Amino acid sequence: MSKRPAPPLPERLAPLIDAHTHLDACGAQDPSADGGASVAAIVDRAAAVGVGRVVTIADDLQAARFAVAAANSDPRVYAATALHPTRADALDDAARAELERLTEDPRVVAVGETGLDWYWPGRLDGCAEPQVQVEAFRWHIDLAKRRGLPVMIHNRDADADVLRILAEEGAPETVIFHCFSSGPETARACIDAGYVLSFSGTVSFKNARGTRDAAQLVPAGQLMVETDAPFLTPHPYRGAPNESYCLPYTVRALAEIRGEDPVETARATTATAERVYRLA
Incomplete structure (x- = not known):
């Protein structure tokens, strides 16, 4: 847990959609339990600065159940469900059946986050081995295609392999590279x-030169923004707790990199998110 205080509310910037956050990891309670109003409290803080809608993401089955419950508890919240690649060894028959069921919920707007993570194997106890991650990634791609949903990619140190597997499997109509780094x-x-690139607070980090250079290349129609909260809090609050209300900091940094008016960037990324997640 960060010892730094939470960032102050930024100046309002609208309209914005947080394309990828983790409400459960931000402290939100299961909406069916006591204290479930904290989902609304987090989204209220975001709405106060122009972030009117959020997509909360799963990385395990418990988080997937939470995401669907949260999305059904508040009309400003949508869900994505999958097993994170580092947890791919939990994708047994029962998990597959539950994810199949959860993705039928109309509040689920993507299959994710899935993909490949070559950083953690060998560093993190219990992390799924590469071949297990590959098999799980292929299954999630197939699920996304069968459901007609976007697939949301987690890619860490695996650029070539992620792109190769998407090509081999035949990518879904919409592919989102979350937290493009x-x-x-x-x-x-x-x-x-034709993939969509979603940028987080990482793009505001002065040492993320490659990511900042990449951000200048993306056409507006393939660009989204996210917090990945509670992680990756944008500069100058790096290391502090992140939440959806912090998204305007990232958007203003991204706009500066792209040489755009922040309002223009906000509108463009919102239009992309509405199209990709079919929210409009």
Whole structure:
């Protein structure tokens, strides 16, 4: 838990959609339990600064159940469900059946986050091995195609393999690279394939040169923004707790990098999110 205080509310910037957050990890309680109003409290704080809608993401089955419950408890919340690649060894028959069921909920707007993570194997006890991650990724791609949903990609140190598997499997109509943190070469490959690139607070970090260069290349129609809260709080609050209300900090940093008016960036990213998640 961060010892830094939470960032202050930024100046309002609207309209915005937080394309990827983790409300449960931000402290929200299950809406069916006592204290469930904290989902609304988090979204209220976001709405006060122009972030009118959020997509809360699953990384395990408990989080998937929570995401669907949260999305059904508040009309400003939508859900994505999957098993995170580092937890892919939990994708047994029962987990597959439950994810199949959860993705039938109309409040689920994407399958995610799934993909490949080559950073944690060997560093994190219990992390799924690479071949297990690959098999789970292929299954999630298939699920997204069968449901007609976007697939939301977690990619860490696995650029070539992620792009290869998407090509081998045949990508769903919509592919979202969440928290895009690669460089211009991978960005160009994604853009050429028609994929959507979503940028988090990482793009505001001065040492993230490759990501900042990549952000300048993305057409407005393939660009989204996210917090990945409670992680990746944007500069100058790096290391402090993150939440959806912090998104305007990231958008203003992204707009500066792209040479745009922040209002223009906000409108463009919102239009992309509405189209991708079919919210309009």
